[in-house]
Amino acid sequence: MAGNRSSDDPRSVAERVFAIADAFGGPGSDDLTLGEIARRSGLPLSTTHRLVTEWVEWGGIVRTDEGRYRVGMRLWKLGMRAPTARRLRTVARPYLEDLYELTRENVHLAVRDGLGALYLERFSGRGAVPVISEVGSRLPLHATGVGLVLLAFAPADVFEQVVQARPRRYLQNTMTTDPELRPRLADIRARDLVVSVNEMTEDSFSAAAPIRDHTGEVVAAVSIVAHADRSADPQFPLAVSVAARGISRALGWRA
Amino acid sequence: MAGNRSSDDPRSVAERVFAIADAFGGPGSDDLTLGEIARRSGLPLSTTHRLVTEWVEWGGIVRTDEGRYRVGMRLWKLGMRAPTARRLRTVARPYLEDLYELTRENVHLAVRDGLGALYLERFSGRGAVPVISEVGSRLPLHATGVGLVLLAFAPADVFEQVVQARPRRYLQNTMTTDPELRPRLADIRARDLVVSVNEMTEDSFSAAAPIRDHTGEVVAAVSIVAHADRSADPQFPLAVSVAARGISRALGWRA
DNA sequence: ACGGCAATTCCATTGAGTGGAAGAAAGAAC
DNA sequence: GTTCTTTCTTCCACTCAATGGAATTGCCGT
Numbered sequence: 001m002a003g004n005r006s007s008d009d010p011r012s013v014a015e016r017v018f019a020i021a022d023a024f025g026g027p028g029s030d031d032l033t034l035g036e037i038a039r040r041s042g043l044p045l046s047t048t049h050r051l052v053t054e055w056v057e058w059g060g061i062v063r064t065d066e067g068r069y070r071v072g073m074r075l076w077k078l079g080m081r082a083p084t085a086r087r088l089r090t091v092a093r094p095y096l097e098d099l100y101e102l103t104r105e106n107v108h109l110a111v112r113d114g115l116g117a118l119y120l121e122r123f124s125g126r127g128a129v130p131v132i133s134e135v136g137s138r139l140p141l142h143a144t145g146v147g148l149v150l151l152a153f154a155p156a157d158v159f160e161q162v163v164q165a166r167p168r169r170y171l172q173n174t175m176t177t178d179p180e181l182r183p184r185l186a187d188i189r190a191r192d193l194v195v196s197v198n199e200m201t202e203d204s205f206s207a208a209a210p211i212r213d214h215t216g217e218v219v220a221a222v223s224i225v226a227h228a229d230r231s232a233d234p235q236f237p238l239a240v241s242v243a244a245r246g247i248s249r250a251l252g253w254r255a
Numbered sequence: 256m257a258g259n260r261s262s263d264d265p266r267s268v269a270e271r272v273f274a275i276a277d278a279f280g281g282p283g284s285d286d287l288t289l290g291e292i293a294r295r296s297g298l299p300l301s302t303t304h305r306l307v308t309e310w311v312e313w314g315g316i317v318r319t320d321e322g323r324y325r326v327g328m329r330l331w332k333l334g335m336r337a338p339t340a341r342r343l344r345t346v347a348r349p350y351l352e353d354l355y356e357l358t359r360e361n362v363h364l365a366v367r368d369g370l371g372a373l374y375l376e377r378f379s380g381r382g383a384v385p386v387i388s389e390v391g392s393r394l395p396l397h398a399t400g401v402g403l404v405l406l407a408f409a410p411a412d413v414f415e416q417v418v419q420a421r422p423r424r425y426l427q428n429t430m431t432t433d434p435e436l437r438p439r440l441a442d443i444r445a446r447d448l449v450v451s452v453n454e455m456t457e458d459s460f461s462a463a464a465p466i467r468d469h470t471g472e473v474v475a476a477v478s479i480v481a482h483a484d485r486s487a488d489p490q491f492p493l494a495v496s497v498a499a500r501g502i503s504r505a506l507g508w509r510a
Numbered sequence: 511a512c513g514g515c516a517a518t519t520c521c522a523t524t525g526a527g528t529g530g531a532a533g534a535a536a537g538a539a540c
Numbered sequence: 541g542t543t544c545t546t547t548c549t550t551c552c553a554c555t556c557a558a559t560g561g562a563a564t565t566g567c568c569g570t
Contacts, residue, residue, distance in 0.1 A: 003522090003523060003524065003525080003526095003557085003558050003559025003560065004522075004523055004524080004559060004560055004561070012309065012526075012527085013268040013269065013272075013526080013527080013557095013558070014268065014272050014306060014309035014310070014313075015309065015313070017268075017269050017272050018309075018313040018315070021315075021333055024333065024336055025332075025333070025336075029336070030336070030338045031338070033516075033517090034516075034517060034518095035515095035516065035517080043560095044559080044560050044561080045516090045517080045518095045560085046518085046519085046520095046559080046560050046561080046562095047558085047559065047560065049517070049518065049519090050558080050559085051269060054267065054269035054270065054273075055269070058269075058270070058273040060273070060276075067516095067517080070337070070338050070339075071333060071334070071336045071337040071338065072337060073337060073339065073340065073366075073368060073373070075330070075333055075334045075337060076334040076335075076337035076340045076391075077280075077334070077368075077373065077391055078276055078279065078280070078326060078330055078334060079326070079330045079331040079332070079333060079334020079335060080331075080334060080390060080391030081279055081280075081284070081285070081326045081391065082325070082326040082327060082328060082330060082331035083285045083286070083325050083326065084325075084328065085328065085331045086391075094381065101356065111328075113328060113332075118328065118332070126349065135335060136331075136332055136335030136336065136341075258526085258527055258528025258529065258553085258554060258555060258556080258557095259528060259529055259530070259553080259554060259555080267557075267558080268526090268527070268557080268558080288547075288548090289547075289548065289549095290546090290547065290548080298529095299528080299529050299530080300529085300547090300548080300549095301528080301529050301530080301531095301549085301550085301551095302527085302528065302529065304548075304549065304550090305527080305528090322536095322547090322548080
């Protein structure tokens with residue numbers, strides 16, 4: 001299209017449509033005003049207004065009573081159709097439930113999403129130690145149980161990028177440098193398991209193991225996160241490994 | 256835009272972008288070829304090709320090794336940010352878990368989505384009676400427990416539309432006509448509960464109850480679906496009602 | 511009634527999007 | 541190995557749909 005393109009923004013219409021969706025990406029972006037969407041997407045207000053209206057007509061975004069905008073059910077439904085997430089969740093669910101019901105601790109299922117661990121599923125008991133992970137949220141690879149597993153089995157350049165990004169040292173035990181992480185990741189690959197204490201959340205203990213698909217490739221990770229001193233059970237690592245293998249087998253993994 | 260718009264398709268670019276997303280909407284639409292997307296969206300092949308490429312660049316759609324297209328993680332993440340679905344699921348989850356763990360039957364959470372019941376959450380035991388509902392799927396309002404509850408508390412015009420659409424009589428007990436449904440919905444409103452046997456699935460028993468938010472409006476429904484003769488427990492209806500009230504209270508409902 | 515801010519509408523301008531057609535690639539059939 | 545068939549990809553002249561600054565409307569709070 002064209003028009004009085006005074007500012008030279010080379011984005012296509014589709015890219016602008018997506019830029020508006022991305023405005024809802026970050027945390028604390030549940031309800032946005034039109035102006036806020038315009039600001040975040042870097043689009044002029046009138047353009048934003050027109051495109052947001054189209055989003056609303058389609059149903060991907062809905063308008064609240066107060067005139068704000070939020071992600072709508074149409075996008076929720078569409079997202080649910082993502083086959084990778086759906087398959088993994090469906091297959092893993094009974095195993096995660098077992099783990100959860102037998103321990104009443106936090107049970108996580110995550111996949112690697114770029115340089116982060118994306119949480120696909122989470123079971124949390126009322127008494128379990130509070131963790132920040134939420135379904136759909138992303139946490140760094142270097143500081144979480146599932147993240148370390150996913151990092152250990154990721155292509156080499158992912159590791160390079162992670163260390164070069166100078167990751168944050170959340171707590172004393174958080175490993176952030178190449179010399180710290182490299183041998184540890186080798187150990188994870190050798191043992192198909194990682195155990196960590198106080199790396200992301202204070203007083204938390206975590207055991208995580210990789211999940212493989214029919215090709216043998218690591219596609220996800222399971223973990224238990226428990227209170228470090230009180231409830232951490234020496235049986236947790238083995239239980240997580242068994243659950244991970246069960247899910248892998250259900251995905252077609254052999255030997 | 257413009258160009259050699261020979262066929263007069265009045266859709267805007269944004270609408271075309273959304274039409275491509277809608278191609279993945281129906282059942283059995285996990286992996287689509289470019290041609291199939293073009294056919295379903297009613298767009299010329301070259302236009303479809305260009306727009307799908309933009310979708311892939313953004314990450315909402317991914318290309319498989321075999322050259323097919325499917326919904327990507329980006330859309331899954333975005334969908335997870337839909338506040339209504341997330342809030343309901345988060346709040347309801349512990350109550351659904353209780354119901355499930357104490358009964359080991361199918362436990363459902365659904366909202367009304369137009370003329371259908373959209374399943375937001377589902378717990379299914381290994382031994383539970385198989386049901387077709389799946390998270391993210393839609394079933395008709397007139398034939399399911401949650402659907403009947405949602406229909407009973409929906410605006411009057413929803414009921415009109417449902418009966419005018421001449422809904423399918425799945426089994427002998429399925430109610431499809433105005434004279435059948437009207438008194439039943441009144442009964443549901445009076446008792447805040449519906450019990451149904453063999454209406455959607457053979458040999459299945461279902462009890463469902465409404466969930467209200469802080470305004471008192473019915474926003475969702477919970478149900479248990481069990482095997483009709485074997486496992487249906489006379490305690491189920493009451494248990495479902497209690498769970499529904501618990502969720503309602505957690506949503507801010509009073510009295 | 512009066513500022514102040516955000517949302518909405520208007521409209522002349524023009525290059526981004528269009529889609530038929532041609533070409534390339536990947537299978538299927540012979 | 542060759543030809544046919546199907547599907548995907550690229551090309552490009554045409555043109556009107558998208559554009560965004562500006563003006564208007566709506567909505568608060570004071």
